[in-house]
Amino acid sequence: MKIQRHGAVLGLVAASALLLGACGSDNNTAAGGSTPASGTSVPVECGGKPKLNAEGSSAQKNAVDAFVQAYKAACPSADLAYNPSGSGAGVKNFNAGLVDFGGSDSALKDGAETEAAAKRCQTNPAWNLPLVFGPVAIGYKVSGVDSLVLDAKTTAAIFSGAVKKWNDPAIKALNSSAALPDKDIAVIYRSDESGTTDNFQKYLTTAGGWTKGDGKQFKGGVGEGKEKSAGVAQAVGSIDGAITYVEWSFAQDNKLSTAKIDAGSGPVELSAESAGKAIDGAKVKGEGNNLVLDLNSIYGTKAAGAYPLLLATYEIVCSKGYDADTAKAVKAFLTVAASTGQAQLAEAGYVPLPKAFQDKILTAVKAIA
Structure with missing residues (x-):
């Protein structure tokens, strides 16, 4: 590829x-x-x-x-x-x-x-x-939603099935100006054992109050599993309403929209600069x-302009x-x-x-x- x-x-x-x-x-x-x-x-x-x-x-x-x-x-x-x-x-x-x-x-x-x-x-x-x-992107595809803000708590709720609709109040609170549809959220996760899954769940545990545990197997109990990074990215690209976690390069390759993360200091878009700011305090x-490497201090950062998911x-x-x-x-x-x-x-x-x-x-x- x-x-x-x-x-x-x-x-x-x-x-x-x-x-x-x-x-x-x-x-x-x-x-x-x-x-x-x-x-x-x-x-x-x-x-x-x-x-x-x-x-x-x-x-x-x-x-x-x-x-x-x-x-x-x-x-x-x-x-x-x-x-x-x-x-x-x-x-x-x-x-x-x-x-x-x-x-x-x-x-x-x-x-x-x-x-x-x-x-x-x-x-x-x-x-x-x-x-x-x-960096790891939170990649999504929702018609009419070109910009999306999530925080770790809401992301954890989505990937555990507690938030099921794109117009859920928790998402609307972070995206007051977005036209969020009354559409089911299709969670796509890695079905194979994956260090990306491990990192993502550790991030949610550190920053979002995730109680499902970490490890290489996805433990959210919701959604559809696909194999490997390419598999989840391709699946999201073909499903309106889908969301996943995937390495930035795969999100870019499949033209996925990527969510901004608000860690407490305002929404931060995934970029080279924002990822670098998260690394600064690691x-x-x-x-x-x-x-x-110990990445826990990155996952929990509240530094302005820092993208915490690496x-x-x-x-x-x-x-x-x-x-x-x-x-x-x-x-x-x-x-x-x-x-x-x-x-x-x-x-x-x-x-x-x-x-x-x-x-x-x-x-x-x-x-x-």
């Missing part, structure tokens, strides 16, 4: 540097800045397994395609096959040893997931390496080379435990992905790694054994 994006996405890069440059402490707040990687070239040691296999997040599929092109350019005899089966499948099949690394919109959960990953890695810890960042966490996509890898050929190829691919592979991400609706965080990723990749 070819996706054209506006150059405005580049504006998010500098803002994201404020968050990512501070990674590594449970109590840090975003501070300082760094120069975006912008496709910076670093030495790559090619070789090892000729064709890697990876699986998982469909949200990062277009980014991985760009990484593969750069990998093949740097290492002409190498290749990687990526199956965008969803984050849940990516984690499960990585832990089962069926793929060389997994892609997920959420870091491994403490407990069973982390323990299974360590077992797969020959009793060594798995690392969560974030390589792709992007707290981060991470220990050693296991680079896990996600990060991780590559889940073994710190140790690969055979020598696989380790060499995984390191080569991830080195390219974190450097020259970043050059095309802005055009695809993603956020290239800033220099400070690129260095952390490359340090972790180098330490894989």
Whole structure:
């Protein structure tokens, strides 16, 4: 799928540097800045397994395609096959040893997931390496409604079935000038296990009083499920009255309207600038080379002009435990992905790694054994 994006996405890069440059402490707040990687070239040691296999997040599929092109350019005899089966499948099949690394919109959960990953890695810890960042849109299609404002509380009510009509008083209170129809709301959610679902439900829990819980399975108990990011976006595009949560690039690709979010300081439209303002106040966490981001402070932000619904996509890898050929190829691919592979991400609706965080990723990749 070819996706054209506006150059405005580049504006998010500098803002994201404020968050990512501070990674590594449970109590840090975003501070300082760094120069975006912008496709910076670093030495790559090619070789090892000729064709890697990876699986998982469909949200990062277009980014991985760009990484593969750069990998093949740097290492002409190498290749990687990526199956965008969803984050849940990516984690499960990585832990089962069926793929060389997994892609997920959420870091491994403490407990069973982390323990299974360590077992797969020959009793060594798995690392969560974030390589792709992007906003999540609340995409909708309602005839005659070109502008829509939602807050987290109303969004939670819609996705739990408490608000069933587009002209419900809760929606009308946020959209006094809109001609809201007396039409049923058709909720579309991810039927497959998805880190996007996990992030969305965590946002609703933090900001909207959602009591259904989080996790990779949608727990709202209402609506119709569709597989993968492309599936939900395409479904909304074909149903008048539909609404979903989906990565911004997929909402744009399917020409969906996107709701503004009012977090308490007025309606905020999803844009590179507004996403960057949310990142500015984020707290981060991470220990050693296991680079896990804490997005809860973004979800609950009330900063003026900040769009609070964002996600990060991780590559889940073994710190140790690969055979020598696989380790060499995984390191080569991830080195390219974190450097020259970043050059095309802005055009695809993603956020290239800033220099400070690129260095952390490359340090972790180098330490894989």
